[in-house]
Amino acid sequence: MRQAVWMGLFSLLLAVLVPALLLQPIQEPEPETVALVISPAESKPEPQEAMIVRLKSGQSILELPLEEYLTGVVLSEMPASFELEALKAQAVAARTFALRQMEGGKHPDCDLCSDGSCCQAWNSRETIEQKLGDGWLQYWSKAEEAVQQTAGEVLTYAGQLIDAVYFSCSGGATEAAAAVWGGEVPYLQSVSSWGEEDAPPFHSETAVSLERFRSAILAENPEADLSGPASGWFGELTRTAGGGVETLEIGGRPFSGTSLRTLFGLKSAKFDVAIEEGQIVFQVSGYGHRVGMSQYGANAMAKAGSDYRAILQHYYTGVTIETKT
Ligand SMILES: [Zn+2]
Incomplete structure (x- = not known):
């Protein structure tokens, strides 16, 4: 009789516990949070390709890196003997002018031409060597420095490239x-x-x-x-x-x-x-035409101690100097 009672109780226990255990949800491990932060080592930027200018010179269209084009413009548009800060102001104005033309300018078949009365004057390194004669390399290096020290810098107004x-x-x-x-x-x-x-x-x-x-x-x-x-x-x-x-x-x-x-x-x-x-x-x-930056005025400001930023902000009212990458 006692054994029967125990058996009965055991059966009852099984009857209650087994379904209860079966019904208990299986605890799954919390999924690990996947971090979406990519470590700096993995987010290396693609190497920047040099911006190429399609330039009409005479009857041919040349393709040359923007910075090389700008060196040729600086030495064609401004006397090489001018102060470095004036040449830097010229480099930023010329870069702004060029990028604006590259966004859609007056030439359907190229970005710019090398005619100063139409776009910006430009001469090749060889032509500049012939024009400047002895000491040309010193001037070329100075213009290159003006372009490099202002790398990527342009003038904007209300977020748009200006007509520099x-x-x-x-x-x-x-x-x-x-x-x-x-x-x-x-x-x-x-x-x-x-x-x-x-x-x-x-x-x-x-x-x-x-x-x-x-x-x-x-x-x-x-x-x-x-x-x-x-x-x-x-x-x-x-x-x-x-x-x-x-x-x-x-x-x-x-x-x-x-x-x-x-x-x-x-x-x-x-x-x-x-x-x-x-x-x-x-x-x-x-x-x-006397509109925008005066080159001789820029040189006078540079001689008096102004840097290229002050020069640009004097001649172009209310502009911002931005770096375009
Ligand atoms: Zn042109």
């Missing part, structure tokens, strides 16, 4: 883009540019015979009245913020300073006009 225009000599102040080309550009404003007085292009003179002057003006605007003596030809003259000629009334018709610059091959549109000994004489200040 530059010119030789302002004659005392630069012009806003709007005054010369008509469109407002926030970073291309008129700024003072001191220290250029000793620069050869600071002052120039262009004399035009009365006959040539008359025929050129009438070809430009046949309605101009140049029938009387030359002393009566000129009327009101208005100037831009940078001191350039905005308009000059000739024979009762307005002519823009930029059109007169083109018409008579003046070095800039900043000029005075006089009638001297039967000639029209233009007394001209500066050289170039």
Whole structure:
């Protein structure tokens, strides 16, 4: 009887415990957290390939590394004897200009051309050697240094590459883009540019015979009245913020300073006009369109101790210097 009770209890125990054990979920080990952090050794960047510029030079299209192209531009656009900080400012402006053209510029079949009146002046190492003669290697190394010390640096405004225009000599102040080309550009404003007085292009003179002057003006605007003596030809003259000629009334018709610059091959549109000994004489200040960075002004700033960053931020209003990798 007692054995039967024990057997009964044992059966009951089995009946309760076995299903309970079977129903108990099997404890699985916690999965190990997989770290998604890749160690620095595994995240080595791909080696950077040199950016290649497709450059039209004469009839051929050359492909050359950006930095080599820029060395050729610096030595073609700026006197090699200029201060290193001025050459560095030139290198950053030239790099910015080039990258902007590479994003989609004026040439459908290449990135840029080597013509300074269209894109940026560029000459090959061989041509520069011939042009500079003795001591050329010292200048080449200096320009290379200017490019390397500013490697990857470009100018931006509101996150976009700027139109980094530059010119030789302002004659005392630069012009806003709007005054010369008509469109407002926030970073291309008129700024003072001191220290250029000793620069050869600071002052120039262009004399035009009365006959040539008359025929050129009438070809430009046949309605101009140049029938009387030359002393009566000129009327009101208005100037831009940078001191350039905005308009000059000739024979009762307005002519823009930029059109007169083109018409008579003046070095800039900043000029005075006089009638001297039967000639029209233009007394001209500066050289170039005078918008953006003045190269002689940059050199004057560098001589006075400014670095290339201060130079660029003086001539390009409100820009940021960024490194593009
Ligand atoms: Zn071009």
